[in-house]
Amino acid sequence: GAEFPPLILSEVLVNPTDGFKCEWVEIFNRSEKNIDLIECQFGDSVTLRRIVTDSRDILPGEYVVLAQNMTEFLDYYPLFEGNVVEPQSWASFNNITPDAVRLMDQFGFELDRFSYCKTFDSNYTWSRDEQTIGEPEWDSSENPGGTPGEPNEIYFGPTGNSVAIMIEPRVFSPDGDGIDESVTIRTEAPPDHEYKMKVYDRQGRIVFDFNRVRNENFWDGRNNSGERLPIGIYIVYLEVVGGESTRKTVVIAR
Ligand SMILES: [Ca+2]
Ligand SMILES: [Ca+2]
Ligand SMILES: [Ca+2]
Structure with a gap:
């Protein structure tokens, strides 16, 4: 597992609708070392912000959800059992015009970036295809609400699959x-x-x-x-x- 970057963007909800008012960004530690969130920044295509002001380790193989508003998030996902962090400030992500979600280290070196030019309705998320090797591919989540804190499920179109x-x-x-x-x-x-x-x-x-x-x-x-x-x-x-x-x-x- 010496893949770079150690910390990746895995799923984003940039256009919450239907009364839900919380954008969120899921990140994943795919390295074999703890990563301290205090050493990371994130933002949209323009602004960058620190995520936390106190140390907060992400363990190897762990997902963490950065939520715009933790109360809103837990209301919408009452069964959520993962890790969620509410950053002190939040760079709002565009719904209609193109934007990007960026993840940087403390020196401003880019770890990962997801650029998009459209979003989905009904709280379908943008999800990274975790099964592909090499260049990341992103697509719509299979279900509304996506899979915060868990491996992604991606919509691949009707297959008629009975397995x-x-x-x-x-x-x-x-x-x-x-x-x-x-x-x-x-x-x-x-x-x-x-x-x-x-x-x-x-x-x-x-x-x-x-x-x-x-x-x-x-x-x-x-x-x-x-x-x-x-x-x-x-x-x-x-x-x-x-x-x-x-x-x-x-x-x-x-
Ligand atoms: Ca165990
Ligand atoms: Ca938005
Ligand atoms: Ca997920």
Whole structure:
């Protein structure tokens, strides 16, 4: 996991509507080190602001949501269990005219930038495709409200896909402390077929192969040799042999 930058923009809601009055920006620590938010700044295409005035570490594999208004945010997402920070000041993001979300280090060196020239209605977010390698690709969230604090779900258009994976939780920490040690992967697929399910890392390498696919499967974040995998984003891939396939991201965090 020596990808640069260590801290990335992963999802943004720049055009809150339907009575919701809180823009938000989700960031993700994809490095293996803690990153102190006090050393970061963010802003729109014009202004830059500090995020926090006190130290606030983001752990490896952790998402943090920067919210314009924490009360509004938690009202809209009552089931939210992630990390949310309300910066002291907020650079408002344009709805209709082009704008950018920028993330910088304390010296003003740019870590990441997301430029956009349109937004979505009904609180659909702009979401980074976490399954692509290399140049980031962004698209609309699959559902209104998006996925703050969790891996993204992106709208790829109708597929007529009859296979699906559900992963709980989407972020887990298989480190031996007894908390969130594994994920449950539920599958939905047509009966009486042969299936393959594998886990890939972001370089596209197979790291784990399920030798049998059930309706309910467990994965403890280890590779086929039983070794713990590094923190980061992984892709669970389910395939009906000779038929449809689906995939979903899951995050190993510390
Ligand atoms: Ca706005
Ligand atoms: Ca997300
Ligand atoms: Ca744990």
